Structures are given as C-alpha cells and as structure tokens.
Amino acid sequence: MKLDILVLAAHPDDAELSCSGTILSHIAQGYKVGIVDLTRGELGTRGSAELRDQEAAASAKIMSLSVRENLAFEDGFFQNDRQHQLEVVKVIRKYRPEIVLCNAQSDRHPDHGKGGELAKTACFLAGLPKIETRLEGEKQEAWRPKNLYQYIQSNYIQPDFVVDCSDFWEKKVAAIRAFSSQFHTGAAGSDEGPQTFISTAGFIDFINARGREFGQHIGVQYAEGFTTIKLIGVKNIFDLS
Known part of the structure; x- marks a missing residue:
C-alpha cells in the first residue's frame, strides 16, 4: 500500500498528541495516512505494552x-x-x-529527539539505491519522500x-483519550496508577491551549505546529494563509 503521508512516532500516542488533527484533516481530504510507532512504550509508568497495543x-x-504498525x-x-x-x-x-511527519527536533523525553534524528537519517538513506533492503524476500526499490516535517511536542518550539485543525479537534481529543491508561479520561476506573506528567486532568487543557495558541496566529480556533529541515517553496503566494 502506498501512503501519501507516513507518520513516524517514538511511542504510541506521540502522533495523537502532536499531529492527529493534521492526520484527520488530510484523511478527510482523501489522502492515505499511516502511523508506524517505533516502540511499544513499555517503559511508560502507567499501563503495559500489551494495553498500549x-x-x-x-x-x-x-x-x-x-x-498502523509497531517496529518494537x-x-x-x-x-x-x-x-x-x-x-x-x-x-x-x-x-x-x-x-513523512516525525518527532520533534528535541523534547523533554530523549526518545523524541532520537526518533526525529532517526527518521531524518532513514529518509535520506532510503533514497540511496546502493543500500539494499528486502521485505518478505523481495528486494525493495529506493524511495525518498519529497518532504519531512517534524511535529512539535511537549517543549515549545x-x-x-x-496547520488548521479546527474542524477535527474534538476527534483529535477522542484519539488521545483512546490511550486511557496514559491520560486522564474522567471515566470511572480508567485513571488508576501513579500520577505522571501527562496523566493529570490539566494535561488535556495544555494540549488545547497549545492548539489555540498556534491557531491564533493564523486566525483559526485550533492548529498544530511543524518545523522543517529545508526551505518550503510555493508557486503561488496566494496559497499561503
């Protein structure tokens, strides 16, 4: 299956927290989007790898x-x-x-910066024909994505x-709350375990506030932010909002 957008994420829930509004918006526009999580998040204080699967x-x-895949x-x-x-x-x-969308340049969790660097390196290497890889015994053809963007996570960058995500914010929050072992959901029995940075009731408020902050800059209710590793070119400046 060819994807239009591939999201690489160090942990299950990284993509939901940081760029799921963008994912939802582009799926609604007819694009094929997939997520590949690098780890199962087994070191997380709450829950387990099996539950996070x-x-x-x-x-x-x-x-x-x-x-959606997990490289474990x-x-x-x-x-x-x-x-x-x-x-x-x-x-x-x-x-x-x-x-390709990938983890932030740097963040409070060291896996996030590592995940971003790994994604950047792999995107370049994937385009080199002399690097041979095989999948199910078949030799793979070289492929380099046209663009790689890094989503912004906990630390402000x-x-x-x-990206305007206003129409999809409620669904973004629902995708986040699917990780009930990690985040405060308000449901009885769903918030057991040690308190963590992301499990407080106020953490979703932080996500909403960050979305509003980015949205305010372009005159919309909610947005998600990204950084680039190269200049972005446009043919028509009227495409910029």
Missing part, C-alpha cells in the same frame, strides 16, 4: 488510518544507528510516502508553519 489500535480506528524497538534505548536506520528504511520503501 490495544489503545493504539483503537485510536487508529477513530482516525481511520490506512495502516527498545523503549528508551533505541539509537540512530545502522540497525535501526535499516528497519526504518524498509518501512519508508514499503509505503513510499510523499511526506517556534513552528515554521501551522
């Missing part, structure tokens, strides 16, 4: 993703090295996306552009 599947259904890298300890790069190269060549 189920939650990721539930969130994927809410967003109507074309595909070691949470907290994966590296931007040859072994991990080649596994991500295989995914990029498998789905042949035009655009000045975005290079923002």
Whole structure:
C-alpha cells in the first residue's frame, strides 16, 4: 500500500498528541495516512505494552488510518544507528510516502529527539539505491519522500508553519483519550496508577491551549505546529494563509 503521508512516532500516542488533527484533516481530504510507532512504550509508568497495543489500535480506528504498525524497538534505548536506520528504511520503501511527519527536533523525553534524528537519517538513506533492503524476500526499490516535517511536542518550539485543525479537534481529543491508561479520561476506573506528567486532568487543557495558541496566529480556533529541515517553496503566494 502506498501512503501519501507516513507518520513516524517514538511511542504510541506521540502522533495523537502532536499531529492527529493534521492526520484527520488530510484523511478527510482523501489522502492515505499511516502511523508506524517505533516502540511499544513499555517503559511508560502507567499501563503495559500489551494495553498500549490495544489503545493504539483503537485510536487508529477513530482516525481511520490506512495502516498502523509497531517496529518494537527498545523503549528508551533505541539509537540512530545502522540497525535501526535499516528497519526504518524498509518501512519508508514499503509505503513510499510523499511526506513523512516525525518527532520533534528535541523534547523533554530523549526518545523524541532520537526518533526525529532517526527518521531524518532513514529518509535520506532510503533514497540511496546502493543500500539494499528486502521485505518478505523481495528486494525493495529506493524511495525518498519529497518532504519531512517534524511535529512539535511537549517543549515549545517556534513552528515554521501551522496547520488548521479546527474542524477535527474534538476527534483529535477522542484519539488521545483512546490511550486511557496514559491520560486522564474522567471515566470511572480508567485513571488508576501513579500520577505522571501527562496523566493529570490539566494535561488535556495544555494540549488545547497549545492548539489555540498556534491557531491564533493564523486566525483559526485550533492548529498544530511543524518545523522543517529545508526551505518550503510555493508557486503561488496566494496559497499561503
């Protein structure tokens, strides 16, 4: 299956928190979007890897993703090295996306910055024909996405552009709440376990506030922010809002 947009995320729920409004908006426009999570989030204080697998599947259904995979890298300890790069190269060549969205340049969780660097390296390497990879015994053709954008996570980073997600914000929050082991949902029995940075009732308020902040800059209710690694070119400046 060829995807228009491939989202690479260090942990299940990274994409939901940071760019699910953008995902939902583009799926509504007819684009094929998929998520590949790098780890199962097994080091998370709350829940378990098995539970987060189920939650990721539930969130994927809410967003109507074309595909969701998990590479099962070691949470907290994966590296931007040859072994991990080649596994991500295989995914990029498998789905042949035009655009890749990936983790932030840097963030409070070290896996996020590592995930972003790994994605950037793999996107470049995937376009080199002399790097041979095979999937189910078949040699893969080289493929390099046209663009790679990094979503903004917990730490504030000045975005290079923002995407209007106003019409999809409620559904974004529903996708986040699918991870009931991680976030405050208000449902009886769903918020058991040690309190963490993201499990407080106020964390969703923070997500909403960040969305409003980015939206305010372009005169909409909610938006999500992204950074780029190269200049963005346009043919028509009237396409810019």
